Amino acid sequence: MLDAFSVLVALASIFVASRVFSYVKAKRDLGHLPGLRSLVAPMSPFGAALPTCWLNPGLEWQWRWRNQVYSRAGTETISALPYLFGTPAIYTSSPEVARQVVSTKGQFFKEHDTVLITLLWGPSVFAANGEDWKRHRRIIAPAFSPETYASVWAETSRVFGEMEAAEGWITKPVVDIPVVNDYTYKLALSLISSCGFGYPLSWEMPKSAPGEMSFAEALAIVSNNHLMRLILPRWSYHLPIQWIRDIETAANKMTEFMRDMISLRRQELASCNGSELRRDILTLMIKSSNSEEESKFKMDESELIGNTFLLLFAGHDTTAKTIDASLAFLALHEDYQEEMYREIMEVMPTEADFTFENSAKLTKVRACFLEASRLFPAGFMMIRDAAEDLVLRNVGPDNDGLLPIKRGTRVVVDMPGIHYNPRVFPDPEAFKPERWYDAHENDISMFSFGSRACIGRRFALTEGMCFLAKLLRSWRVEMLAKEGETKEEWRRRVVQGKVTMNLGVGPVPIRLSRRS
C-alpha cells in the first residue's frame, strides 16, 4: 500500500516533469528567443491580478520595464515563457513585425479568450475575425465620416463651455485641479454618449433618488467594472453586497437602454426623410445595416448592441487618458505650450474661426496629442494567434532574421515597446511633438496599422485637439506642485504609467492660469 506521502511525492514529480516538458517544448516552439521568464504568464488571471515584481511581470511590465527587456535580450522580438502556467507568447517591439502580425490577410486572428471582455455585451467589430470582421467594419465605417468629426468638434467645444460654466471657472483667474483626469473622463464620456448614440449628458449629472439609477450613473458604473463583470461568478450577484448588485443593475439598465435606443432610432429612420436624419454613430450604423440589400451585410440586435458598447468603451477611456498625458507634458513644456498657443491664435483668432475645417491647420496641437499618445499608448497591446504555420521576417538582433511560427502561437504587439524603441523613435523618453509634424496616417502607430487600424482614430484626434485648443486659448497649463516640489520631482511623481483596461498616466494635478 502506498502511503499519502509517497502519493504526494509521485504527484509532485509528475507535475514538475510535465512543467519541465511544457517549458522546453514552448521554448523550442518559440524559436529559442530570449526574453522574459516568470512563474506565471503576464496575461494569465494570476499574472494580471498580482502586481509587477521580478517573479511576476504582470500587466505593467511593458510600461515599467520598457527600457530593459528588449535591450537586455539584444533583440526587438522576445519570448515570454511561464514556468508554472499561462500561455507562452512572443512579444514584439518592432513595427515591421507588428505590421505583419496585425495585417488582416488571415494568417493571424483574435482568439476568443483575448476578447472576452468585449463579448460581455455582444459580438462586435473588435472581436470578429475574417469575413465576419469585414461585415462589421463595412457596416460601421460610414458612421465615421467628416460629418461625424465635425459634430465631434462642435460637441467637444460645447461640452467644454458647459464644464467651464458648471465648475465656476469662468469668473476665476486661477483654477487648481488636483486630478484633471476626472474632468477629461467626464468630457470623453459625454462626447461618446452624444456623438455615439445621440444622447447628450448634462455636465452636472444630478444624483438620482435612492433605489434608482440614472443612465449616466449606470454608464459610469459599467465603464469602471468591466473586469469585475468578467471575474465575478453569476451567483455572486445574489449576495447581499450592494456594490456587486449595483454592477448587475447598471449592466441591465444599460442593455435595456440600448435596446430602447435601437428601437427608437429604427422608428425614426423609418419615418424621417433624409434631411432630418440624426448624425450619431448608432443611427448611421443602423441605417448602413438596413441599406445593405444582401442579407449577409446586416447586423442583428445583439451585434448592434455589442458594437455600440464597444464604441462607447473603446472611445472614451482611451481618448481621456491621452488628453491627461498631453496636459501633463504641456505643464512640463511651457515653451511648446506657447508655440501651440501662437498657432491656435493664428489659425483661430476669433470664436467664429474656431471651426472643424480650420482644425486641419493645427499641426502643433495635433502633434502634441500624438506625442502624448506615443509616450502613453492607451491601447498598449494587440494580441493575435497564428492561424497557420508561417514565417515572420525582420526578427533577430539585426532585424534581418526569419522566425518560423507554428499554428496557434500567440504574438503580442507591445505598443510601449514600439514607442520606446530607440531605433524607431530616437531619444524615446523625450517629449518631442515635432516627430509627428509630417506624419502620414499610416505611420501613426498608436492606432495600429493597416486596414484593421482603429476606426475611431480621427474621432479621438478631433476630440483631443478641440479640447486642447479650447483650453489653451484661454488658459495657461501649469504644474500643481506640492510645496517645495521641483519640476523634476513633479515629473517623477506624476508622469507614471498605470494600467487599468488601458494604459494611461496616473492622476495629473494641474493649475490653470487665465491668459490676459
Ligand code: HEM
Ligand atoms: C487615443 C485614443 C485611441 C487609441 C490610442 C486607440 C487605439 C486602438 C488600437 C491600438 C486598436 C487596435 C486594436 C487591435 O487590433 O487589437 C483600436 C481598435 C479600435 N478602436 Fe480605437 N483607439 C482610440 C480611440 C478610439 C475611439 C474614439 C473609438 C470610437 C469612437 C475607437 C474605436 C475602435 C474600434 C471599433 C476598434 C476595432 C477596429 C477593428 O478591429 O476593426 N477607438 N484602437
